[in-house]
Amino acid sequence: MAIATIHGCEVVASELALRLLEKACVDEPTGAVAELLEVADLRIVPVVNPDGRARSLASLDEGGLLRLAPRRNARGVDLNRNWPFPQGVRDHWLPIAGTGVRRLPWYRGPSPLSEPETRAMADLVDSRPPFALLNLHSTGQIVTYPWSSKEEPPDDRAGFEAMIAAFVAHQPTWQYRSKQSRAWYPIVGSSNDWFYDRHGILAITVETGVPGGSVKRDPRKARYFFWWANPADLEAHVDNDADACFAALVAAHTYRYGGG
Numbered sequence: 001m002a003i004a005t006i007h008g009c010e011v012v013a014s015e016l017a018l019r020l021l022e023k024a025c026v027d028e029p030t031g032a033v034a035e036l037l038e039v040a041d042l043r044i045v046p047v048v049n050p051d052g053r054a055r056s057l058a059s060l061d062e063g064g065l066l067r068l069a070p071r072r073n074a075r076g077v078d079l080n081r082n083w084p085f086p087q088g089v090r091d092h093w094l095p096i097a098g099t100g101v102r103r104l105p106w107y108r109g110p111s112p113l114s115e116p117e118t119r120a121m122a123d124l125v126d127s128r129p130p131f132a133l134l135n136l137h138s139t140g141q142i143v144t145y146p147w148s149s150k151e152e153p154p155d156d157r158a159g160f161e162a163m164i165a166a167f168v169a170h171q172p173t174w175q176y177r178s179k180q181s182r183a184w185y186p187i188v189g190s191s192n193d194w195f196y197d198r199h200g201i202l203a204i205t206v207e208t209g210v211p212g213g214s215v216k217r218d219p220r221k222a223r224y225f226f227w228w229a230n231p232a233d234l235e236a237h238v239d240n241d242a243d244a245c246f247a248a249l250v251a252a253h254t255y256r257y258g259g260g
């Protein structure tokens, strides 16, 4: 399964999800695409946060960096801070980890799963839990795995590492680094922690692109918030990551069910 653009400003992620769909729908798939479709069904949610994405695209016409960053949903909630905490996890003092302060970009909302978008995702996953999930984001050229809320490594660390090794091996241009999510920065109430805690889903986050990279390459883009959150060359990044996504899911399947 793949889900994208839980943060509305990270449009490159939904472009990548659409590319996965395109690759899965050709008559005669090849390589990792064919390998995956032979052993598994693929579900793709190209946009988890459609209101944020629409605002982000509109910011391309309007310009104005100071317009509110369309990371959150229409109600101002960071949808990747709106999930129930894993058992035993307590709040973290860093606001970026998730906060009850409404005006901050990491506002977690009034209660876990308070938002229609997160409830829809939770229902979809509960109805038929996938063995693996790609959570597609933008910014960082990094791949992370649970936990984001605990320092201890996950029981399935070897499975996550196999997924990430396969992912990186299929990236032709940029090979991303990887970390346990918590070692990048802490998040409590993240979607991947919930997917893994509740169903043992091998859920990884793929961060396509470099923060501000677009603006460095073309300073005229600096006045558009959109380009602070997305790589200058969207297509090249989508090309770089698409086969890697399929390879990661194949590796997850092999880890869970054995090779052959």
Ligand SMILES: [Zn+2]
Binding pocket: 007, 010, 137, 138
């Ligand atoms: Zn994000």
